[in-house]
Amino acid sequence: MSSDWISFDFGALIDSFWATTFDGLTLGAIYALVALGYTLVYGVLNLINFAHSEVFIAGAFAVVFFLSALGFGPSAPTLPIGMLILDLVLAGIIAMVVSGGTAVLVERIAYKPLRNRGASRLAFLISAIGMSFVLQYIFYEWRGATAEPAVTMFRPKPIFEVFGSIIDSQQLTIFIAAVVMMVCVDQIVQRTKLGRGIRAVAQDPDTATLMGVNKERIIVATFAIGGFLAGAAALFYVMRVPSGVFYMGGFILGIKAFTAAVLGGIGNVRGALLGGLLVGLIGNYGATILGDSQWTDVVIFIVLILVLMIRPNGILGSNLGEARV
Amino acid sequence: MSAHSPLSSVGAKQAEAYGKLGHQRPNWYLRMKSWWNDRSRWQQWLILLIVVVLAYLLPVINPPLITTEPSNDFAISCFNMALYGLVALGLNVVVGQAGLLDLGYIGFFAVGAYTASLWTSPDSPLVHIPYLWTLPLAMIVTVVFGIALGIPTLRLRGDYLAIVTLGFGEIIRLLATIVPVLKGNTGFQNVGRPPGEIDGAPIFSASNGLPWYWFTVTFIVIVMILLGNLERSRVGRAWFAIREDEDAAEIMGVPTFRFKLAAFGTGAALGGLSGALLAGQVGFVNNQKFDVPTSILFLAAVILGGQGNKLGVVIGGAIVAYVPLRFTALGGWKFLIFGIVLVLLMIFRSQGLFGKKPKLLTYTARIRRKVKKEGPPGDDEGTPPKTAPRRGGAA
Amino acid sequence: MNAEANLTEVAPEREIAVAEGDTLVKVKDLSVVFGGLTALDSVSFDIRRGEILGLIGPNGAGKTTCFNAMTGVYRPSQGSVTLEGNSLLGLKKHRITRLGLARTFQNIRLFGEMTALENVAVGLDARHKSGMISAMFRTPRHYREEKQIITRGMELLEFVGIADRAFDKSKDLPYGYQRRLEIARALATDPKLLCLDEPAAGFNPVEKEELMELIRTVRDEGYTVLIIEHDMKLVMGVTDRIVVLEFGKKIADAVPAAIREDPAVIAAYLGQEEPDGTA
Numbered sequence: 001m002s003s004d005w006i007s008f009d010f011g012a013l014i015d016s017f018w019a020t021t022f023d024g025l026t027l028g029a030i031y032a033l034v035a036l037g038y039t040l041v042y043g044v045l046n047l048i049n050f051a052h053s054e055v056f057i058a059g060a061f062a063v064v065f066f067l068s069a070l071g072f073g074p075s076a077p078t079l080p081i082g083m084l085i086l087d088l089v090l091a092g093i094i095a096m097v098v099s100g101g102t103a104v105l106v107e108r109i110a111y112k113p114l115r116n117r118g119a120s121r122l123a124f125l126i127s128a129i130g131m132s133f134v135l136q137y138i139f140y141e142w143r144g145a146t147a148e149p150a151v152t153m154f155r156p157k158p159i160f161e162v163f164g165s166i167i168d169s170q171q172l173t174i175f176i177a178a179v180v181m182m183v184c185v186d187q188i189v190q191r192t193k194l195g196r197g198i199r200a201v202a203q204d205p206d207t208a209t210l211m212g213v214n215k216e217r218i219i220v221a222t223f224a225i226g227g228f229l230a231g232a233a234a235l236f237y238v239m240r241v242p243s244g245v246f247y248m249g250g251f252i253l254g255i256k257a258f259t260a261a262v263l264g265g266i267g268n269v270r271g272a273l274l275g276g277l278l279v280g281l282i283g284n285y286g287a288t289i290l291g292d293s294q295w296t297d298v299v300i301f302i303v304l305i306l307v308l309m310i311r312p313n314g315i316l317g318s319n320l321g322e323a324r325v
Numbered sequence: 326m327s328a329h330s331p332l333s334s335v336g337a338k339q340a341e342a343y344g345k346l347g348h349q350r351p352n353w354y355l356r357m358k359s360w361w362n363d364r365s366r367w368q369q370w371l372i373l374l375i376v377v378v379l380a381y382l383l384p385v386i387n388p389p390l391i392t393t394e395p396s397n398d399f400a401i402s403c404f405n406m407a408l409y410g411l412v413a414l415g416l417n418v419v420v421g422q423a424g425l426l427d428l429g430y431i432g433f434f435a436v437g438a439y440t441a442s443l444w445t446s447p448d449s450p451l452v453h454i455p456y457l458w459t460l461p462l463a464m465i466v467t468v469v470f471g472i473a474l475g476i477p478t479l480r481l482r483g484d485y486l487a488i489v490t491l492g493f494g495e496i497i498r499l500l501a502t503i504v505p506v507l508k509g510n511t512g513f514q515n516v517g518r519p520p521g522e523i524d525g526a527p528i529f530s531a532s533n534g535l536p537w538y539w540f541t542v543t544f545i546v547i548v549m550i551l552l553g554n555l556e557r558s559r560v561g562r563a564w565f566a567i568r569e570d571e572d573a574a575e576i577m578g579v580p581t582f583r584f585k586l587a588a589f590g591t592g593a594a595l596g597g598l599s600g601a602l603l604a605g606q607v608g609f610v611n612n613q614k615f616d617v618p619t620s621i622l623f624l625a626a627v628i629l630g631g632q633g634n635k636l637g638v639v640i641g642g643a644i645v646a647y648v649p650l651r652f653t654a655l656g657g658w659k660f661l662i663f664g665i666v667l668v669l670l671m672i673f674r675s676q677g678l679f680g681k682k683p684k685l686l687t688y689t690a691r692i693r694r695k696v697k698k699e700g701p702p703g704d705d706e707g708t709p710p711k712t713a714p715r716r717g718g719a720a
Numbered sequence: 721m722n723a724e725a726n727l728t729e730v731a732p733e734r735e736i737a738v739a740e741g742d743t744l745v746k747v748k749d750l751s752v753v754f755g756g757l758t759a760l761d762s763v764s765f766d767i768r769r770g771e772i773l774g775l776i777g778p779n780g781a782g783k784t785t786c787f788n789a790m791t792g793v794y795r796p797s798q799g800s801v802t803l804e805g806n807s808l809l810g811l812k813k814h815r816i817t818r819l820g821l822a823r824t825f826q827n828i829r830l831f832g833e834m835t836a837l838e839n840v841a842v843g844l845d846a847r848h849k850s851g852m853i854s855a856m857f858r859t860p861r862h863y864r865e866e867k868q869i870i871t872r873g874m875e876l877l878e879f880v881g882i883a884d885r886a887f888d889k890s891k892d893l894p895y896g897y898q899r900r901l902e903i904a905r906a907l908a909t910d911p912k913l914l915c916l917d918e919p920a921a922g923f924n925p926v927e928k929e930e931l932m933e934l935i936r937t938v939r940d941e942g943y944t945v946l947i948i949e950h951d952m953k954l955v956m957g958v959t960d961r962i963v964v965l966e967f968g969k970k971i972a973d974a975v976p977a978a979i980r981e982d983p984a985v986i987a988a989y990l991g992q993e994e995p996d997g998t999a
Contacts, residue, residue: 005504005505005506046484048484048487050487050488110672114672117672119671121483121484122420122424122426123675125426125483125484125487126628126667127671127672129487129491130621130664130667130668130671131664133618133663133664133667134661134664134665137658137660137664138661140657140661251495251617255488255492262485294499294503298496298503301492301493301495304492305474305477305478308481308485308489309477312481
């Protein structure tokens with residue numbers, strides 16, 4: 001079916017189903033990492049941290065600068081595997097530090113003063129979007145509107161062949177690393193003292209304070225964790241989309257990641273993983289059917305609306321704090 | 326508007342002097358405010374009339390320091406200032422009055438502009454109608470979009486509305502790019518204009534900003550009157566209550582969902598109207614004009630002007646449009662500047678330049694005078710008088 | 721009197737179907753469960769038209785939970801609440817108010833930036849019908865309703881005794897005025913049942929006495945009242961009947977004199993109650 005307004009091509013999806021699926025899962029893992037940042041901050045502060053998308057892209061800029069300085073460029077370098085892994089891990093760590101730092105900075109500048117003044121929710125949201133905007137345009141003034149020169153890390157090698165489609169080393173790396181990190185965060189939240197503090201503040205900040213939990217420290221820690229995860233996501237993002245680092249690069253990914261968080265259950269750590277993978281898949285399938293990758297964003301937005309209409313608590317339900325009345 | 330009132334006591338003046346943040350308000354502000362309150366009603370209307378006339382004459386006067394020339398034609402700059410003012414009025418209903426954070430207002434603006442183009446431009450396959458008809462049409466179409474967007478999301482918390490509207494704004498831009506009929510970058514040329522010619526040349530054209538400016542200012546005046554009526558009514562009170570404490574409002578019998586939808590729809594309609602006006606003046610519409618950063622500029626206009634204050638947000642809109650036109654060296658810095666302004670305002674002065682609580686009741690002049698002068702009937706100890714409101718219904 | 725004329729003008733269908741003394745509100749087997757905690761456990765009681773019913777119990781007994789379940793803030797896990805035979809469960813909060821149940825709040829929830837009269841106006845608006853068109857174009861209906869707000873609104877403010885501050889922002893009012901404004905606002909919705917959630921909190925004995933007088937007058941004017949209170953003297957002094965909750969269950973339901981002697985009630989309060997009735 002085709003027209004001047006919109007066209008559907010289901011055949012294209014059937015032909016490339018598995019390839020689309022594996023790619024979707026890879027993207028989904030990246031979305032999930034970013035979604036965790038949104039979901040944790042929302043669980044603890046009941047606030048959508050709009051600036052999280054810029055926290056993410058800051059990490060991406062850091063990755064590009066670091067790797068360019070090391071000599072990476074548009075074509076994949078020839079390095080011994082050990083060197084390569086070392087460089088990538090270093091890049092990842094630097095991204096995590098930069099993103100984590102940006103996240104904490106945003107919290108201190110834009111949110112803490114409002115908390116101290118007992119500002120309304122609307123004020124927090126406006127400050128959040130203002131901060132997101134400011135960071136975007138700092139990047140714009142600093143690096144311009146065009147994307148950073150592409151930095152290719154390695155040429156993906158085919159590893160498996162499943163159902164006639166190839167899973168390559170890049171997809172595998174991203175997926176496994178992302179899942180491992182998310183499991184770590186889940187364990188931190190469930191088993192450690194810090195995690196208990198986070199869950200306590202998410203459920204009832206005042207009682208938590210009375211029980212001796214340092215609310216400010218928990219808040220900073222939450223932003224920092226979200227930032228670290230976004231930094232890791234940034235590394236994988238540059239791996240997957242080497243020429244996608246520019247001032248607006250965080251914005252659309254941010255909306256997708258937030259959709260993932262809502263889909264899985266806002267405030268729910270496992271929900272972020274599930275939501276991310278689903279969003280990655282649905283976005284890819286939609287783009288294949290509709291014939292243009294820009295349709296991905298439209299499809300995902302419609303998913304967001306549908307989730308909010310039908311099941312606003314998400315698939316796995318919000319559970320970091322109790323569902324508030 | 327306050328009636329002629331006796332001089333306030335010193336105590337009241339002192340109280341007024343200490344604004345929200347506990348600072349002393351500047352003396353000139355207080356003097357202006359009490360001078361205004363001392364004017365009689367007809368004097369206040371006369372002053373407003375003079376201000377409105379001056380506003381109409383602004384591009385004609387073209388004052389030297391304020392003018393945006395030579396870089397930007399002043400009449401067209403004034404038109405842009407007025408247009409942003411109208412947009413700010415619409416967004417103010419949603420954000421300032423009802424307290425709903427709409428970050429994708431540009432979407433409604435775009436829908437209005439494309440509606441005007443689709444039905445008047447020769448580049449469009451659709452049937453052509455006179456430009457003036459596209460104004461109400463644009464408003465209707467945007468209201469439909471607004472309601473379609475509002476119904477699923479207004480039931481939920483404010484944060485979700487913010488991100489959904491943000492997505493909406495971006496989606497509209499994307500659709501303008503990828504839906505073939507909307508012509509992406511190429512866009513629509515020769516969008517229609519209101520009829521009328523002088524000496525064989527059309528009155529409304531892309532190069533002559535003056536008629537468009539007057540047209541828009543007239544809309545602003547009409548809209549401000551209608552919005553003022555809404556403020557001082559059941560609707561305005563409901564919006565204010567929803568913004569203050571939505572749950573308490575609903576428990577007091579306010580059908581909150583219905584009124585939130587009404588606010589959203591009203592804002593949408595004004596956004597659509599503005600978009601159609603822009604399309605007419607510029608004469609050319611494509612996908613480059615409607616991005617999310619502009620949405621944030623709209624928000625900055627409302628916050629800067631003072632949420633809830635109609636005149637304030639119009640001025641806020643004018644400022645946001647004026648600054649980059651006057652100081653052309655700024656270019657893309659305007660986004661960064663207004664973003665910083667937003668954050669600073671939230672931290673230090675959330676009521677913006679002119680934020681104030683509007684009056685929510687009509688016909689109160691007489692009773693207000695009575696209460697100030699003599700207090701109510703009943704005894705002084707504060708015990709309830711025996712004249713109680715009898716509850717209706719037979720035993 | 722003006723009030724009656726205005727009432728019939730705006731809300732002609734506001735007759736109460738139930739006769740004096742008959743059951744107006746029936747709460748039956750009401751339970752509210754939060755996660756693992758049963759806040760309210762199969763509570764049943766009636767509220768009769770024209771009476772002042774007290775709902776008391778030690779802290780955590782479930783009084784406010786019961787209130788919230790009746791007014792649509794919490795969803796009960798089982799049981800029913802009916803007003804004049806109409807079920808209130810699952811209804812949106814504003815529908816419940818329209819059906820005739822109004823309330824005040826334990827921690828005052830006035831619209832702080834609005835003036836006293838404007839707060840009352842919002843309550844009155846529950847019975848009005850002006851919408852977008854009427855408001856924008858100032859139709860006769862709008863005119864009628866706005867005028868009614870002035871007359872009936874000022875009447876209500878005079879009734880509770882705060883009309884001298886009608887045009888002050890409610891957040892600027894003294895505490896006693898704010899509490900009374902909440903009552904005026906609730907009365908403005910023209911309820912059949914007025915629910916007061918700890919209306920005397922923070923009052924000194926003189927103010928409590930005035931409040932008791934006000935509540936009696938409210939009842940004399942034809943309203944039915946449900947009060948949650950901690951202050952025994954006030955409860956004993958103003959109520960016709962008392963329902964006692966403990967740990968989410970009802971443990972007593974009788975006239976004040978009987979409640980005072982009831983061993984279960986005394987035990988529940990564990991000596992908090994002095995013989996002369998002060999809490």
